[in-house]
Structures are given as C-alpha cells and as structure tokens.
Amino acid sequence: MPRSSLSTATSLLKRKLGSALVFTDPDTCYAASFDSGRMSFLPHAVIKPRQREDVGVVLALANRYGVPVTPRGRGTTLMGSATPREGGWVLDLLKLNRIRIDAEAGFAHVQAGAVIAKIQDAAAARGWFYPPDPSSKAYCTIGGNVACNSGGMHGGKYGVTRDFIIALKGFLPTGEYVEWGTATRKFAAGFNLRDLWIGGEGMLGVVTDAVLRLIPQPAARWTLLTSFPDEVSAFRAARALFKARVQPAICEFLDRHSVQCAESAMGTTIFPGQPGRPVVLLELAGSAAEVKETKKTVLAWAKVHALGHRTARTRDEAESLWAVRRKCSGAMFQMGDGKLNEDVTVPLATYEKFARFLDRLRKSSGLAIPTFGHLGDGNLHVNIMYHKADPDACRRAETAVKQLMEKVVELGGAISGEHGIGLAKTPFLRLQHSAAEIGAMQAIKRALDPQGILNPGKMFEVFETWKCPKVDAAFPWDHK
Amino acid sequence: MPRSSLSTATSLLKRKLGSALVFTDPDTCYAASFDSGRMSFLPHAVIKPRQREDVGVVLALANRYGVPVTPRGRGTTLMGSATPREGGWVLDLLKLNRIRIDAEAGFAHVQAGAVIAKIQDAAAARGWFYPPDPSSKAYCTIGGNVACNSGGMHGGKYGVTRDFIIALKGFLPTGEYVEWGTATRKFAAGFNLRDLWIGGEGMLGVVTDAVLRLIPQPAARWTLLTSFPDEVSAFRAARALFKARVQPAICEFLDRHSVQCAESAMGTTIFPGQPGRPVVLLELAGSAAEVKETKKTVLAWAKVHALGHRTARTRDEAESLWAVRRKCSGAMFQMGDGKLNEDVTVPLATYEKFARFLDRLRKSSGLAIPTFGHLGDGNLHVNIMYHKADPDACRRAETAVKQLMEKVVELGGAISGEHGIGLAKTPFLRLQHSAAEIGAMQAIKRALDPQGILNPGKMFEVFETWKCPKVDAAFPWDHK
Structure with missing residues (x-):
C-alpha cells in the first residue's frame, strides 16, 4: 500500500484512540517486527488497546485504508505467525489480560492477553485445572x-486448547463485534465460527475474550521415569500401556539423542550405568x-517393558525427573546453531x-535429529540441527x-500438531491438504x-524460512 | 427451479449412478418428505448412495443443474432439518454405515449412516465408550x-459430539472430496473446517466418514434417585453438588409436572407418600x-439436600430408576396433542x-409446561403442551x-443446546445472534x-413451524 495513505490512516487512528495507544517509535516497531521465529518485518505502527472496543476501531479503519493488521500476544510462536509480514499495524493484545474464575460453573473468563500460567494459577486457587500447557506457558497468552490451537504435554488424556473453549468474543476482520457461543456447556445455534477461529491463526478474526472450561484439580499426581534399550522398544512399550487402557496425564518421550543432550547438560547419567538410553516420563x-x-x-508394566524405572516420592523428586525433560531442548544447540x-x-x-x-534420515542427512514429544497423542518434536554457516548443512537440513x-x-499424520502453519510450515501445507481443501479455506x-487485511501473507503463500535471515534475539522462554 | 431441468438432472443422475440408487416412486419420496418434525415437502427423487464416491457425483450434478440437495440420516431431528424444504433431491446416507473400532488408538472409524447405539456397542465390546447419547440413539446416525452437534445426558461431564470428533471426510457442496483432520489426537494444519461442519446442519458439506475419539469404558457405575420439595430446591441442591467438585456422568432433572406424567404412566408414585415431587437422577x-x-x-449431599433418595444396588434396580425418566416424555401427551x-x-x-x-410462564399462558433435562450442562427441555384444535391455545403456545x-x-443462555436450528428455531436465531454474526455465517x-444447493431454506429464512400442518406419522423413537 502507498506509504502516504498508511501515514494518513495511522494519524487518523491516533486521533481516534489517543496517541498513548499508538506507537510509531523505532524501538517499539522493531520489537514487534518478529516473534520467536526470529524473522523480522517492520510494522508502521504498534497499537496496544486498553479496552475491547479499541480493537474494533483499529480494524474498521484498517479496512477503510487497506492497512495490514497482525494481531499479537507474547510472540512465543516459532512459526512466524505473529510477524507483520506485510508491514502495516501490529495489534498487541497484552494489555487485555483480565482473568476471572467462575468457581461454581468451572469456567475461566479471560481476555486474549491473559498468560496461560496465570490462568492455571487462578484456576488452581479455586480447585480447578486448565490442562493445555505449551512449554512457553509462563509467557504465552490464551489469544495466541x-x-x-495450542497443545502441550497433556494432549493425550485431556485434549488441546480447542477442547477447552466454551465461547469466544472478538471482532471480524471488518471490525464488527461478534460473540460465538455463550457461557454454557452446550450451544447448537448457528454455524460454529467459534471453532473456525480456533486454529485460524489470527486470519479470520481477532479474539478479545474467551470462556474456558476447567476440570476439577486432580487430587493426586504420581511421576515415573522409565528407560528403554532403544526407541522402537520405548514406542512398543507405550503402545502396550495404552492397550491396558491406562491414560497417563503426561507421557513424554525423549530419544537417545535428546537424552544425551540432557545428560551432557546435567553432567550425569539419568539412570546410573545406562547412559544415552531413550526415556519415557509418565505422570498419572x-x-x-x-x-x-x-x-x-x-509399575507392573514398567517391570516387564522398561530397562530401568524410578518413581518420585516427593514433589522435589518429581521436579528432578522433570529437569531431564527441560534440559534437553537447550542442550541441543551443542549440535548446531540452526534448528x-x-x-x-x-x-x-x-x-x-x-x-x-528417523534413523534413516539421520544417516542420509548426516545431521543430528534429536526427537522428543508427547506419546499420548503422537505429537513428536523432531529437531533438525545444523550449522548456519555451513551451506551444505543448510541444504541437507532443507532436504531432511x-x-x-x-x-x-x-503415515497418515499431521505436519503440525500444535504450532500451526504461520510462515514456517507454508511450504508443506499442500502436502497435507488437497487443492479443494485449500480452496475452501481461501474462500472462507x-x-x-x-x-485481506488480517494477518496477510501467512498460511497459503509459500515462504521458505530457511532462506530468511534470522534476528539475533534472546527470549526468556528460550530453552537454554 | 424449472421442472424440466430437474427431470433432466434426475435422468442424468440415474444414468451416472445406475437407477438402483435413485428412487422417484411416490412412497419413497413421501417417506423422505419429512423428519420427526413432521413437516412434509416432497422431493423429486431420493438417492441412496452405496459408496462414498456416489455422494460426489450427486453434488457435482446438482451444482450443474441447480438442484436442491437435502442430506438425511434417520430423520430423528425434531427441527425439520432433514426435510427437503425446497424439493429437489434427498440424499439418504443410511446405507453408508460401516463401523470399525481401532481398539489400540481408542478411535472409531465410522461412516455417516452408522447408528449411535451400534457405535457404542462396537466400542464397548473392545473396552471403549462413546459418550454422546441423544435419546434417539438406538436409531439416529453419526452423520445427523x-x-x-448432538448432545445427550452425558454432556455435563463428557461433552457433546464435537468433543469426540477427531476427523471428518466428505464432500464440499460443489462435489469436491475433502478431508478435515487425520486420525491423530492433534492437528493444527490449516483452517478448522472440521469443526465448521460440526453443527453446520448439512448446509456446508456432506459428511461421509468420521473418526471418533473414545474413552475407556467406565469400570463402575452407580445410580441414585433423589427427590426435592420443589424445583428451586432441586436446582440449589445440584449447584451444591457441583460446588463439591462432583461431576456426575449423568444428572437428569424432572420437574414436578414431568414427574406427575411419569407417575400417572407408571400408576405408582416414585417415592412412596411423596407424589409429584421434582426428582434428580444421578449416575456416577x-x-x-x-x-x-x-x-x-x-450420599452425604443427598442426606442434607434431598427429601428422599434411593440407590440402585443391581443393574435391574438401576433400570427401574431410569424407567421414570423414559416414561415422562410420552405421558406428556395427556396434557395436549401439540408439543x-x-x-x-x-x-x-x-x-x-x-x-x-417457568412458573410465571405456566400461569400467564395457562398451558402445561413440563420440563426436564440435563443439569450438568443446563440443557433443559421445556415442553409447551397445547391442543392443536384449540386456536386460542395455539396462539398462547406461540407467545409462550x-x-x-x-x-x-x-439469562445468557442458548436457544438450542443440542437440536440445532433447522426450520423450527429459525424465528429465534436473531435473538441469539447479531446481524454481524448472521452476516458472517451467510458469507461462509x-x-x-x-x-446455494445444499439443504436450502434452513437456518436463516424464518419459518413459523406452528403454522405448518403436521404429518400424522408414528416413529419407533417416539416416546409414547
């Protein structure tokens, strides 16, 4: 869009919202130019609404002047979903962060900028539990x-974000205010745009408020760490556990490469005398x-299937088992500065x-590919590590x-289980979906x-992230 | 549409599918002209596909000739959602009824015409449970x-149909084949049209296959029947139970009018010496x-809150408690032949x-309004009874x-919790949704x-069912 009409629109917006909410200074614009995907595209202005109605004002004006608008929470996404690919305005929703627990109905009434860990804490204080927990839960927001449609470790037993959304409020891309669903557990009146917004990657509307379903806080938890001779036996064992109708709240897997990372970071082996064995961490x-x-x-299952197993008797012991899981991600950067x-x-x-x-892929690519993830739902995080300065390694990573x-x-799986498409997965959307499927999405x-103003350039346009230079930034949620 | 091009299209369809799948005889057309809502609109032909691909052929041709197509399962809906309001073709999916249980993954792979009770039975035989259970579950299909987005008695604890759908396959209204989601518990690739189809009332696509999530079959069940002095104390008691973080699998309420119906049908009082008291039937x-x-x-709760309570010690005893719930619906027709x-x-x-x-409404309308329903999710079935031959009663029912x-x-509730809009609720859609919300639905x-060929005339066009003559038909799923 022409720079002059963008300036006109921004001036008009300042007049409508007050200039305290509209930032055009280089620091604020730079900070909003990238997310955890570290691909930077400068916006013209950053808007930080203080009340729901502000969002409608922004979108109505953006429509009139054709200004691209990229909604944003904390920007913990790795996919580039929150980066303003086509400039324009970034709509930063962090200030809309109210949380109210309806302890009787078991609902959380939250605004888009509310942080997941804070929602969980507020719920827990009233005896309730909100299960979806991305690893960045201490920072990321419900809007994002x-x-x-974020997942996390609890997906196998409890489900993902979608499974806990009762109702949404917000604005259509045109700036019209809408509500999808009421604060009731059943709603069958009209087409289900609530769920179309879930996983819509901020391209079909802007969520300002959500009603979340909570479940009773589990009274008891129990943690068990198990090790296996190799990945195939770990997977086989997990399948035997599920066959016995056990649904662990958490069932985290680390392959031997991830375990080696964690062990080298901790300076000790997880199971004495058994270095570098795949582990499965269970929580009931x-x-x-x-x-x-x-x-x-x-326990009977572990005795039959596992090489070693160790239960946590106290909260502290459980924490030390969890440390294994947390250490591995950061330690992977020993294997390459690109991931x-x-x-x-x-x-x-x-x-x-x-x-x-994966074993064949490691051999053919010559790259380290540590893999960990959630066995309860088959959502595995495959980390292809390479050295950015080595063009050959970059090419091999791209092929891999x-x-x-x-x-x-x-294999009948999904190219993304919980991150979404954003920019990073756009080259693969057509592997997952047929032309008819993508056509229907684009028609909607x-x-x-x-x-076409809302979060443009995402999902459908192919963007090769590995060719895009990355910003050198550190985030508090980095696993390092 | 002109009758001649309709005939041309039907002839062409017979040639493409073979005439064994396309019925134009008066009996078949009449049977497909109404559903449980009993409002009859004659179709030109009824098509009974034997394989998935047939559906695509039907829709592609319907698009070419502009033929209205109304998809249909068993037609148990009370809303007129499956009646061919604008004639054309009825697409009867009952022959696509395969069921396959993946006992390891805990999934059911089913075709649209599979009957809910059969899915439940097949799942139970492998130790799994499919909770959504409309009262017509012995007849109604997963497609419907x-x-x-059907519910049932288990909604409060387990959720509704939407909460158990993993993936859908089927055809866009244009006849293009699409798949939404894979047979995995997490999927975050592309816009969520799966959930847009759920509750779409057959207007946005035709489902031919579904993957359903199952949960482990509960090892134990326990049933308790409780009575209360009046409706307000029954509701208050239920709230106290939920406050204690108890989530009954079932929590069915019958008001005193429904109880009177059941008692007169059974010829005995539910609790000796306490005739006509509201009851709550609980299942853990x-x-x-x-x-x-x-x-x-x-039990401690019942002692404090209930007037009387009775547990079931055996499966037979539990059945006799459930008989109360089943008797009330049919017995209501003592109070009027219109409902x-x-x-x-x-x-x-x-x-x-x-x-x-509701008490005020009974007084102001002078009508019997027995009410029962699912307290776990607030989904109450309010039955406004009147005599069809009495024009004044009809008017009062319409006002009520x-x-x-x-x-x-x-009150912040939903005009439909599990039936949908169809024809019957169209006069009220605009109470629930704003012009912007309905505009977005229509744009989609x-x-x-x-x-505009798929299930036309539903949802958005106001249709006053009480002015529409009803067909005199008996269905095996009628509560009589």
Whole structure:
C-alpha cells in the first residue's frame, strides 16, 4: 500500500484512540517486527488497546485504508505467525489480560492477553485445572493459544486448547463485534465460527475474550521415569500401556539423542550405568483412589517393558525427573546453531515405523535429529540441527525437513500438531491438504476478510524460512 | 427451479449412478418428505448412495443443474432439518454405515449412516465408550449427530459430539472430496473446517466418514434417585453438588409436572407418600475406586439436600430408576396433542431464576409446561403442551415459546443446546445472534456453496413451524 495513505490512516487512528495507544517509535516497531521465529518485518505502527472496543476501531479503519493488521500476544510462536509480514499495524493484545474464575460453573473468563500460567494459577486457587500447557506457558497468552490451537504435554488424556473453549468474543476482520457461543456447556445455534477461529491463526478474526472450561484439580499426581534399550522398544512399550487402557496425564518421550543432550547438560547419567538410553516420563493424575489403582498397573508394566524405572516420592523428586525433560531442548544447540523444530504428529500404529525412518534420515542427512514429544497423542518434536554457516548443512537440513513432512503425511499424520502453519510450515501445507481443501479455506478467508487485511501473507503463500535471515534475539522462554 | 431441468438432472443422475440408487416412486419420496418434525415437502427423487464416491457425483450434478440437495440420516431431528424444504433431491446416507473400532488408538472409524447405539456397542465390546447419547440413539446416525452437534445426558461431564470428533471426510457442496483432520489426537494444519461442519446442519458439506475419539469404558457405575420439595430446591441442591467438585456422568432433572406424567404412566408414585415431587437422577461412572470415593460425598449431599433418595444396588434396580425418566416424555401427551419441545440451555447461576420464570410462564399462558433435562450442562427441555384444535391455545403456545426464547437469551443462555436450528428455531436465531454474526455465517455459506444447493431454506429464512400442518406419522423413537 502507498506509504502516504498508511501515514494518513495511522494519524487518523491516533486521533481516534489517543496517541498513548499508538506507537510509531523505532524501538517499539522493531520489537514487534518478529516473534520467536526470529524473522523480522517492520510494522508502521504498534497499537496496544486498553479496552475491547479499541480493537474494533483499529480494524474498521484498517479496512477503510487497506492497512495490514497482525494481531499479537507474547510472540512465543516459532512459526512466524505473529510477524507483520506485510508491514502495516501490529495489534498487541497484552494489555487485555483480565482473568476471572467462575468457581461454581468451572469456567475461566479471560481476555486474549491473559498468560496461560496465570490462568492455571487462578484456576488452581479455586480447585480447578486448565490442562493445555505449551512449554512457553509462563509467557504465552490464551489469544495466541486459540489462534494456533495450542497443545502441550497433556494432549493425550485431556485434549488441546480447542477442547477447552466454551465461547469466544472478538471482532471480524471488518471490525464488527461478534460473540460465538455463550457461557454454557452446550450451544447448537448457528454455524460454529467459534471453532473456525480456533486454529485460524489470527486470519479470520481477532479474539478479545474467551470462556474456558476447567476440570476439577486432580487430587493426586504420581511421576515415573522409565528407560528403554532403544526407541522402537520405548514406542512398543507405550503402545502396550495404552492397550491396558491406562491414560497417563503426561507421557513424554525423549530419544537417545535428546537424552544425551540432557545428560551432557546435567553432567550425569539419568539412570546410573545406562547412559544415552531413550526415556519415557509418565505422570498419572486424578483422584487419590484412581491414581493408587492405576499405579499398580503402571509399575507392573514398567517391570516387564522398561530397562530401568524410578518413581518420585516427593514433589522435589518429581521436579528432578522433570529437569531431564527441560534440559534437553537447550542442550541441543551443542549440535548446531540452526534448528528446524517440527511438531509433527503420527498415528499410534506407525510409531515404530517412524522411529526407523528417523534413523534413516539421520544417516542420509548426516545431521543430528534429536526427537522428543508427547506419546499420548503422537505429537513428536523432531529437531533438525545444523550449522548456519555451513551451506551444505543448510541444504541437507532443507532436504531432511521436506522428507520428514512427506513421510508424516504418508503415515497418515499431521505436519503440525500444535504450532500451526504461520510462515514456517507454508511450504508443506499442500502436502497435507488437497487443492479443494485449500480452496475452501481461501474462500472462507475472502468471505470474512474481503480486504485481506488480517494477518496477510501467512498460511497459503509459500515462504521458505530457511532462506530468511534470522534476528539475533534472546527470549526468556528460550530453552537454554 | 424449472421442472424440466430437474427431470433432466434426475435422468442424468440415474444414468451416472445406475437407477438402483435413485428412487422417484411416490412412497419413497413421501417417506423422505419429512423428519420427526413432521413437516412434509416432497422431493423429486431420493438417492441412496452405496459408496462414498456416489455422494460426489450427486453434488457435482446438482451444482450443474441447480438442484436442491437435502442430506438425511434417520430423520430423528425434531427441527425439520432433514426435510427437503425446497424439493429437489434427498440424499439418504443410511446405507453408508460401516463401523470399525481401532481398539489400540481408542478411535472409531465410522461412516455417516452408522447408528449411535451400534457405535457404542462396537466400542464397548473392545473396552471403549462413546459418550454422546441423544435419546434417539438406538436409531439416529453419526452423520445427523455431527450435523447438529448432538448432545445427550452425558454432556455435563463428557461433552457433546464435537468433543469426540477427531476427523471428518466428505464432500464440499460443489462435489469436491475433502478431508478435515487425520486420525491423530492433534492437528493444527490449516483452517478448522472440521469443526465448521460440526453443527453446520448439512448446509456446508456432506459428511461421509468420521473418526471418533473414545474413552475407556467406565469400570463402575452407580445410580441414585433423589427427590426435592420443589424445583428451586432441586436446582440449589445440584449447584451444591457441583460446588463439591462432583461431576456426575449423568444428572437428569424432572420437574414436578414431568414427574406427575411419569407417575400417572407408571400408576405408582416414585417415592412412596411423596407424589409429584421434582426428582434428580444421578449416575456416577469411572474406576471402581473413583466411584466408591465419590459415592460417599454424594450420599452425604443427598442426606442434607434431598427429601428422599434411593440407590440402585443391581443393574435391574438401576433400570427401574431410569424407567421414570423414559416414561415422562410420552405421558406428556395427556396434557395436549401439540408439543413445542425447546432444548434451551441456561447458565448454572441462573437455574433458580429460570425455574421461577417457568412458573410465571405456566400461569400467564395457562398451558402445561413440563420440563426436564440435563443439569450438568443446563440443557433443559421445556415442553409447551397445547391442543392443536384449540386456536386460542395455539396462539398462547406461540407467545409462550417466544417469551421463553427471549428469557433464555436474557439469562445468557442458548436457544438450542443440542437440536440445532433447522426450520423450527429459525424465528429465534436473531435473538441469539447479531446481524454481524448472521452476516458472517451467510458469507461462509455463500463461499462454500455458491449455487446455494445444499439443504436450502434452513437456518436463516424464518419459518413459523406452528403454522405448518403436521404429518400424522408414528416413529419407533417416539416416546409414547
């Protein structure tokens, strides 16, 4: 769009909202120019609404002048979903951050900028639990979680963000205020645009408020760490556990490469005398009676299937087991300063096949590919590590990621389980979806956003992130 | 559309599909002209596909010739959603009825025409449970359940159809084949059209296949019947139970008018010496330990809050308690041969207010309005009874239903919790949704169905069902 009409629109916006909410200074614009994906595109202005109605004003004006608008929470996404690819305005929703727990109904009434960990804390204080927990939960917001239908470690038993959204409020791309659903557990009146917004990556509307469903806070938790001779036996063991109808609240897997990272970071081996073995970290949660009952089944299972196992008797001991999981991600950067973190999902029945494929991929690419993830739902984080300064390694990483995506689709899986498409996964959307499917998505985009102003350049336009220079930035949520 | 081009299209369809799948005889057309809503509109032909691809052929041809197509399962809907309002073709999906249980992953792979009870039975045989259970579950199909996002008695604890759909396959209104989601628990690739189809009332696409999430079959169940002095105290007691963090698998309420119906049908009082008292029927489900633990809490609660309570010690005894719930619906026809069955949903905090409103509505309308429903999710079935031959009673029923809907929206509730809009609720859609909301829905409809051929005349066009003559038909799922 012409620079002059962009300036006119920004001036008009300042007049309407007051200049205290509209930032055009270089520091603020630079900070809003990238997210955790570290690809920088400068916006013309950053708007920080203080009340819901401000969002409508921004969008109505953006429509009139054709200004691109990129909504943004904390920007913890790795996919570039919150970067203003086409400039224009960044709509920063962090100031809309109210949280209210309806302890009787078991609902949380939250604004888009509310941080997940704060929602969980507020719920826990009233005896309730909000399960979806991306690893950046201490920083990321519910608005962002709705936009990319975030998951986390609890997905296998409890589900993802979508499974906890009761109602949404916000604005259509045209600036019209809308509400999808009421604060009730059942709603069957009219087309389901609530769920169309969930996972819509901020391209079909801007969420300002959400009603979340909570579940009773589990009275008891129990943690068990198990090790296995190799990945295939770890996967086989997990399948045997599920076959016994055990649904762990958490079932985290680390392959031997991830374990080696964690062990070198900790300076000790997880199981004495068994360095570099794949581990599965289990958490049971529920009523005291339920956990006690299931514990027996799980211990019997561990004795048969695991090489080693260790239970946590205290909260501190459980924490030390969890440290393993947290250490591995950062330590991976020993293997390369470049990382393609792909959150693919594969069907349970293909776990072993997928493990063997990853071994072949490591050999053919000559790259380190530590993999960890959530066995309860098949959502595995495949980390392709490479050295950015080595052009050959970059090419091999690019080939490896393409082969990975093709394999995942061939196995009947998903190219993204919880990160979404953003910019980073755009080259692979057509592997997952047919022309008819993408055509339907684009028709809906045009129907709701006729000017094409909301988060443009994402999802459908192919963008090769590995060719895009990365900003050198450190975030508090980096696993380092 | 001109009759001649309709005939041409039907002839062409017969040639493409073979005439064994295309029925134009008066009996078949009449049977497909109405659903449980009993409003009859004759189609030109009824098509009974035998394989998935047939559906695509039908829709592609319908688009070319502009033929209205109304998809249909068993037609148990009370809303007229499956009646071919604008004639054309009825697409009867009952023959696509395969069911396959993936016992390892805990998924059911089903075709649209699969009957809910059969899915439940197949799942139970492998140790799994599919919770959504409309009262017509012995007859209704998963295709219809997806179309109107059906609920049932288990909604409070487990959720509704939407909460158990992993993936859908089917055809866009244009006849293009699409798949939304994979057979995995996480999927975040592209806009969420899966959930847009859920509750789309067969207007945005035709579902041919679904992957359903199952949960482990509860090892133990326990049933308790409780009675209360009046509706307000029953509601207050239910709220106290939820406050104690008890989530019954089922929490069914019958007001005193429904109880009187049931008692007169059974020829006995539910609690000896306490005729005509509102009752709440509870079922706990879970692991043996969990049920045992919660039972204590519930019994202590019943002693404080209930007038009377009775537990079931055997499966037969539990069945006899459930008989109360089943008897009430049919017995209501003593109070009038006309019934407006409204499945409204109100927030938990407004239960008592709503009970008082219903008492006022009974007085002002002079009509019997027995009410029962699901307290776990606030989905109450308000049955406005009247005599069809009495024009004054008809007018009072019409006024009462309008006042009911206005009240529900005023209380922050939903005009439909599980039936959907169809034809019957169209006069009230604009109470629930703003012009912007309805505009967005219609824009999506136009984007996906440019010829407007799929289930036309529903949802958005106001249709006053009480002015429409009803067909005299008996269905096996009638509560009589």
